Amino acid sequence: MDELILARSLFGTTMGFHIIFATLGVGIPLLSLISEITYQVTKDKHYAVMAQRWTKGFAVLLGVGIPTGTIAGVQLTLLWPGFMEVVGKVIALPFQIEIFAFLLEALFMSIYVYAQDRLSASMRIISLSLVTLGACASAVLITNVHAFEGTPAGFRIVNGEIVDIDPWAAFFNPSFFVTGGHVAVTAFMTGAFTIASIAAFKMLREKGLTNVYHFHRKALMLALITGGFFSLLTALNGHDSAQLLHKYQPEKLAAAEGLFETQAYAPLAIGGYTDRESKEVKWGIEIPWLLSFLANNRFDEVVIGLNDYPEEEWPPLFVHTLFNAMVGIGFLLLGLSIIGFIWHDLMRKKSFPKWMMWLFIATGPLAMCGIEFGWIFACTGRQPWVIYRVMLTEDAVTKTGGIGSLFIMFGIVYLILLISVVLVLYYYFKRHPVSKEI
Amino acid sequence: MSDEILAITLLWMFVFIYSVAASIDFGAGFWSMIYLKKPHLKATDIANRYLSPSWEVTNVFIVLIVVGLVTFFPTAAFKIGSALLIPGSLIILLLAIRSAFLVFSHTAYNKYKSLLYIISGISGILIPALLISILPITQGGFIDGSNGTEQLLFSELITSGSVYTFIGFGITSTLFLSSLLLADYSNVAEETKTYQIYRTKAIVIGPISLIMAFLILLTMREEANWLFENMMSEKIWLLLSVITFIIGYIFLWIPGKKVKGQPRGAVLFVILQYFIAGYAYGKAHLPYIIYPDMTLRIGFTDPNTFRALFVVYIVGFIVLTPGFYVFWKMFLKDKRYLKHT
Numbered sequence: 001m002d003e004l005i006l007a008r009s010l011f012g013t014t015m016g017f018h019i020i021f022a023t024l025g026v027g028i029p030l031l032s033l034i035s036e037i038t039y040q041v042t043k044d045k046h047y048a049v050m051a052q053r054w055t056k057g058f059a060v061l062l063g064v065g066i067p068t069g070t071i072a073g074v075q076l077t078l079l080w081p082g083f084m085e086v087v088g089k090v091i092a093l094p095f096q097i098e099i100f101a102f103l104l105e106a107l108f109m110s111i112y113v114y115a116q117d118r119l120s121a122s123m124r125i126i127s128l129s130l131v132t133l134g135a136c137a138s139a140v141l142i143t144n145v146h147a148f149e150g151t152p153a154g155f156r157i158v159n160g161e162i163v164d165i166d167p168w169a170a171f172f173n174p175s176f177f178v179t180g181g182h183v184a185v186t187a188f189m190t191g192a193f194t195i196a197s198i199a200a201f202k203m204l205r206e207k208g209l210t211n212v213y214h215f216h217r218k219a220l221m222l223a224l225i226t227g228g229f230f231s232l233l234t235a236l237n238g239h240d241s242a243q244l245l246h247k248y249q250p251e252k253l254a255a256a257e258g259l260f261e262t263q264a265y266a267p268l269a270i271g272g273y274t275d276r277e278s279k280e281v282k283w284g285i286e287i288p289w290l291l292s293f294l295a296n297n298r299f300d301e302v303v304i305g306l307n308d309y310p311e312e313e314w315p316p317l318f319v320h321t322l323f324n325a326m327v328g329i330g331f332l333l334l335g336l337s338i339i340g341f342i343w344h345d346l347m348r349k350k351s352f353p354k355w356m357m358w359l360f361i362a363t364g365p366l367a368m369c370g371i372e373f374g375w376i377f378a379c380t381g382r383q384p385w386v387i388y389r390v391m392l393t394e395d396a397v398t399k400t401g402g403i404g405s406l407f408i409m410f411g412i413v414y415l416i417l418l419i420s421v422v423l424v425l426y427y428y429f430k431r432h433p434v435s436k437e438i
Numbered sequence: 439m440s441d442e443i444l445a446i447t448l449l450w451m452f453v454f455i456y457s458v459a460a461s462i463d464f465g466a467g468f469w470s471m472i473y474l475k476k477p478h479l480k481a482t483d484i485a486n487r488y489l490s491p492s493w494e495v496t497n498v499f500i501v502l503i504v505v506g507l508v509t510f511f512p513t514a515a516f517k518i519g520s521a522l523l524i525p526g527s528l529i530i531l532l533l534a535i536r537s538a539f540l541v542f543s544h545t546a547y548n549k550y551k552s553l554l555y556i557i558s559g560i561s562g563i564l565i566p567a568l569l570i571s572i573l574p575i576t577q578g579g580f581i582d583g584s585n586g587t588e589q590l591l592f593s594e595l596i597t598s599g600s601v602y603t604f605i606g607f608g609i610t611s612t613l614f615l616s617s618l619l620l621a622d623y624s625n626v627a628e629e630t631k632t633y634q635i636y637r638t639k640a641i642v643i644g645p646i647s648l649i650m651a652f653l654i655l656l657t658m659r660e661e662a663n664w665l666f667e668n669m670m671s672e673k674i675w676l677l678l679s680v681i682t683f684i685i686g687y688i689f690l691w692i693p694g695k696k697v698k699g700q701p702r703g704a705v706l707f708v709i710l711q712y713f714i715a716g717y718a719y720g721k722a723h724l725p726y727i728i729y730p731d732m733t734l735r736i737g738f739t740d741p742n743t744f745r746a747l748f749v750v751y752i753v754g755f756i757v758l759t760p761g762f763y764v765f766w767k768m769f770l771k772d773k774r775y776l777k778h779t
Contacts, residue, residue, distance in 0.1 A: 063541025081520050087508065089743055097750055099501060103761070106497075107765045111768055165743055166742060400523040410531065
């Protein structure tokens with residue numbers, strides 16, 4: 001394999017691994033915050049216990065999230081020195097401000113976890129709010145570098161030299177708000193559904209409507225409502241994201257939808273796979289006119305197809321499947337949370353049928369898959385560019401060599417970390433069952 | 439002051455803050471491993487009470503150094519990044535293992551605790567050793583750029599005396615600074631027995647770290663004479679650094695209120711010592727980031743970007759000051775936390 005593929009695989013693995021912990025690191029504090037506030041309003045002690053237990057789990061997850069984030073930051077410099085040279089000159093601000101956001105999170109995280117018994121109720125809520133704010137802001141800011149890669153702004157290249165640099169124009173590049181927002185709302189959604197999964201699983205294991213059952217039922221409903229709310233925001237924001245692609249990276253949208261012919265009244269292909277030979281989506285369901293409408297809110301909108309671009313500039317065609325999977329999961333989760341809400345709060349049922357419980361258990365893993373598919377789509381869909389129409393990925397990669405062995409080493413370490421974090425969490429909560437705390 | 443000097447000063451400040459904070463952090467991890475089997479001495483307990491809330495904040499500063507380097511000196515970062523692919527990867531891998539197992543060891547079952555402590559303790563000593571060896575690399579002679587890309591010369595590196603004296607200095611400083619701070623910490627917590635343990639450690643290791651610093655100068659004369667010459671014109675600072683060390687050391691013997699020694703004074707003077715020595719080294723190193731090709735001017739970022747970054751640094755630290763204050767009050771001052779068992 002050539003070094004470019006290896007470097008991309010290594011960095012992709014790092015990000016794919018880090019993103020699990022980063023997403024939960026943004027989502028779970030929000031859930032803790034909501035339950036801490038619910039506790040102050042209802043004075044129902046269950047909610048205070050929830051906030052504490054989730055934060056404890058969050059603190060353990062940070063033990064992997066922080067070091068893998070550090071790895072990602074350093075690996076950027078080590079694997080993509082060409083890219084980082086442009087980053088350093090043009091899009092340095094988000095990296096730097098992210099550090100402050102992260103410092104905020106780290107400081108108040110420690111304060112909330114290790115000084116909890118000495119904090120007043122309002123100080124606890126302030127600390128958790130700042131943790132959530134810090135976590136969310138760091139995610140949005142780091143994503144801004146990704147946004148910049150897709151819609152670069154704030155500089156010009158003249159004879160290979162970078163000139164006319166405006167760091168704030170680069171910071172507020174066209175896709176900053178939409179892309180950053182997408183990462184934030186999906187992280188909240190995924191954090192919520194992860195909690196929902198665990199709560200649903202615990203409810204299934206509980207015989208009868210015990211106190212513990214009600215604890216988990218409250219957790220499930222809090223998580224489903226939060227998750228449903230943010231899935232709705234995700235859907236709205238996802239629509240903006242697609243329109244942004246239509247405007248700024250049309251070939252990425254074309255690959256996502258498997259569209260080859262440039263056309264008005266373009267159809268939306270759902271499912272299937274994109275066939276390079278026959279230049280069409282096979283086995284998919286085509287809905288006439290819909291893609292044009294989604295792209296710019298009108299049926300006669302002309303959507304550009306892949307045929308308008310030389311084949312070497314096409315993104316990989318499998319992104320159609322990733323894109324479909326991501327969107328499909330989003331709508332499925334939205335539907336499930338609505339069903340759960342209707343069943344529990346409108347029909348006033350005390351318990352859920354078993355099939356519904358298993359679907360709730362699936363929400364967390366599904367949401368996480370959606371996150372992974374979305375990131376792989378976003379990053380491979382930009383290929384062959386590392387900075388869209390400015391720098392090719394192959395020109396950014398390190399020329400040092402020897403990445404293969406590094407890939408194996410990092411892979412082993414990620415595996416060890418993954419296994420140990422699961423074991424640590426499992427045994428911790430096994431030794432501290434919720435029945436003892438409520 | 440020119441933009442370049444301002445930038446390198448800020449970056450060097452981050453390096454200084456990280457090296458002191460990380461020395462204490464890594465050293466505390468090491469001591470908590472050493473005293474694991476002697477819980478009645480509370481040495482592990484005290485070390486952990488410091489470590490639990492602080493490691494994340496410390497870890498931020500290493501990211502700050504990388505980001506500072508990449509954003510202020512992108513071209514230098516390009517060269518360093520290319521040359522340090524392998525050792526840099528090793529460092530971050532160890533750092534990942536260390537941080538993760540540190541967190542795990544606080545949560546895990548007692549049966550597995552000792553294993554987790556050993557992993558985080560040993561990697562905690564290896565990391566400072568690897569990190570500090572970046573300094574001799576910047577002094578020249580270890581990077582070959584002739585093939586169009588920067589390659590680290592491993593054989594030169596492992597046969598260089600400089601590298602070993604720096605590593606020795608890094609490890610002894612880690613142990614010295616951490617035992618000093620933990621001595622102070624246990625003194626505030628009124629754990630006399632623990633205080634005596636860490637005070638003795640500091641008394642023994644302090645002079646060794648100073649000897650290591652002299653050995654660095656000796657090997658520097660042989661291997662990086664340009665830097666040695668520059669250092670010699672900073673004699674006054676080197677002398678001042680030795681004096682502050684001696685004052686700090688004396689503070690460990692001055693009778694305190696209840697115990698022998700005044701650790702707070704010792705901590706402050708020793709940190710001052712490292713600050714002065716760091717200033718002298720950094721000043722002598724200029725204008726080179728990596729000798730002899732990479733100077734401040736060649737590698738500097740765009741002036742517009744620099745101004746934006748600089749403003750954000752100032753604003754950022756001002757905004758965060760109350761946060762640091764609350765943190766300090768909660769974990770380094772509040773006796774309820776320090777005495778909590």
